[in-house]
Amino acid sequence: MNIKGILLGAGGLVISASLFAQSEPNKPTYENVVYQANGNYYIQKSLPLYLKFSTTPDGKNYPLKSKSNPSDANPLYLDTEGINYIRSKWAVDPETGDPVRPQREVLMEVYADGISPRTTLRFSGAPKYVKGGTVYYGKGLNFSLTARDGVSGVKETQYALGGGYSKYSNEVAANNEGAQTLYYYSADNVGNAEDTRSSDFTVDLSAPTSSHSIDGITHNQNILAPSTVFNLSSSDNLAGVKVTRYSFDNGSDRNYPGRITMAGLKDGNHTLYYYAEDNVENTATKKSFKFYLDRIAPEVNSKVVGDQHKGKYLYVSPRTKVNLTASDNKAGVKNIYYRIDGGNRNTFSSDFNIPNELGTHSVKYDANDNVENLSTNHYLNVYMDNKSPETGIKYGSPQFFDRDTLFITSETKVTLFKSDVGSGVKSTKYSIDGGGEKDYSTFTIPGEGYHTTAFYSTDNVNNKESKKTSNVFVDNTAPDIFVNFSIDPIGKKGDKNIYPNYVRMYVGATDKHTGTKQLFYSIDGEPLREYSSPQTLDISELSRFRQKKKYEVKVVARDMLGNESEETFEFYVGRQD
Structure with missing residues (x-):
């Protein structure tokens, strides 16, 4: 075409924002426009073009028309995304008016842009966890938006997070906890606005909460039995609990296995530490529970009260009682138990007696504390002596x-x-x-x-x-001795009687209580002879009185107990001078 100049005009076209979900804020609207940059013209592809020419730069404009297809040219619509050409067949040298050699086509570029930008969302800086279609992020979450446009270029990117739309410029921190929807889009320089994109996610800034419970025997809330176990319970209202950990005292952390036993812990004071971590690495502050693990059973002792004697056995009497005492290192004594001779198990409350049956008896006794530590069996073996000597x-x-x-x-x-x-x-x-x-x-x-x-x-x-x-x-009294002569004395010599030589001497004794057992006699100092017959002793028959002579007869009498009496009789036998 031999056209001195062509002017391009763009009609104004306004598009309204699409309707989005109710929770999306009002989205700005963009007018379809022509955009000029770097010597290029960019037109929103849906805009009509009205072609005009003038013979001078500031002269009168004359509209171009197509006689063959008037509706196709007035207005003209660009069919190709990107570069389009308005052309003249051959270029003419403006000085000579002759076609340029070699021949070349005259091309005037117009860029049609009907495609909106594409925006890419990227989250960073925080742990991520997906569960059941829900995306969770932890602390430090940022997001960045990157937009690209193939023709006129990106004019702006907008985002909305919990409020109205804002123009995006740099990385944005998402530091509000809870379920959120990020809305975002980009618009190019000719008014093409991207359909709103959205990303649903949940920010979890809170650590899980944990608690413990005690399953088993306790006393005064924090004295525990060896059989007692801990249960830990953790909850997280967003991302959910990933792991619960625990430790004792200065030990290393362990994953909670479902229950915690007292295995490996010695008797004494201990501290249980525990905490939980959720699926986006929020870690709770450690909690602690101080307790005393009582592994030691009571010390139990017996005492025999009353009559007792240690010999071959420990002897007791029916009056004897048994006292039982116990002491415990921590939880305190709960009960003392005893049974006698394998009988019923009794709870000790006061001193008790041993069965009143002669012979050996055995008292078995033990004690438990308030966390059910049971002592070993002790035995008191006694011998019941219920017989008098x-x-x-x-x-x-x-x-x-x-x-x-x-x-x-x-x-x-x-x-x-x-x-x-x-x-x-x-x-x-x-x-x-x-x-x-x-x-x-x-x-x-x-x-x-x-x-x-x-x-x-x-x-x-x-x-x-x-x-x-x-x-x-x-009976300490000896027999009474008596003697009788067969004849009265025929005279005296001094204070002694004189008897004729035919005199008979009768010896005897009487005892008041037991009777006389033996009689002995001795004549003139001879050894004693037993007088063992009831016959009388006839001294004259012994031929001892043949001449005038003094005689001395000693008589000894003994009773049945050996009480002994003795008497000596002196007299003369013979003629009286």
Whole structure:
């Protein structure tokens, strides 16, 4: 075309914003325009073009028309995205007016832009977790928007996060917690606005919360039994709990396995630490629980109260009681238990007796504390001595029994013999005729006449025998000796009688209580001879009185107890001068 000049005009076209979800804020509108940059013309592709020409730069404009297809040219619409050409067949040299050689086509570029920019969203700076279609981010979240346009270029990028739209310039921090929707788009320089894009995400800035519970035996809330376990519970209202960790004292953190036992912990004070981390790395501050792990059972002891004696066994009496005591290092004693001879298990509350049955008995006892630590079994083995001693009396020599009476002398030793089936005899006491009691040792009974000895024994667990008595007659009196002559004296010599040589001498003795047992005699210093027959002693028959002579006859009498009397008789036998 031989056209001196062509002017391009753009009609104004305004497009309204599309309707988005209710939660999207009002989106700005953009007018379709022509944009000139770097010597290029960019036109929104849907705008009409009206072609005009003038023969001078400032002259009158004349519209171009197409006679063959008037509707295609007035107005003209560009069909190609990007570069379009308005052309003349051949270029003409403006000086000569001749076609340029070599020939070249005259091209006038117009850029049609009907495609909106494309905006890319990128999140950064925070952990990400996706669950059930929901995207979670942790602390430090930023987002950046990058837009590209293929023709006229990006004019601006807008975003809205929890409010109205704002022009994007630099990376934006998303530091509000909760579920959010980011709306964003870009518009190019000719008014093409991108359909709103959105990204739903949840910002989780809060750490999980954790708590512990105790399953098992406790006392005073923080004294725990070895069998007790900890349970940890963690919750997070957004991204959810990723892991719960725990440790004891200065130990390293461990993942919570579902329950925490006391394995490996010694008796004493401990601290449980625990915390949780969510799926976007929000970590809670450690919580702690101080407690005392009581692994030590009570110490339990027995004490025998009352009668007791240690010998082959520990002997007790029916009056004896057993006392049980226990002490505990921490939780305190809950109960003391005992059973006797394998019987029922009883809870100790006060001192108790051993069964009143002669023989051995066993008390098994133990104790538990307030967290159910049970001590080992202890045993108290005792021998029930419920029998009194038996005491008897024995009289030594001399003694004589007659007419239901035992006769002794004050020289007779009295012995008490005793026995006990259990703990053994501790003491034996006696008294005579109701006098004061004396500790037993071999004794005699003084004083002539009837006497009563009372005696009893006590064993080593104070079983006291009923008093026994024994009656005796003490006879310390010797027989009375008497002699008779067959004839009266025929005279005297001094104070002594004179008897004829045919005189007979009769010897005898009487005893008041036991009777005479033996008689002895001696004539003129000869050894004593027993007078063992009832015959009379006829001294004349001994041919001793043949001449006038002084005789001395000694007579000794003994009773059944050995009490002895002696008498000497002096007289003369022969003629009287």
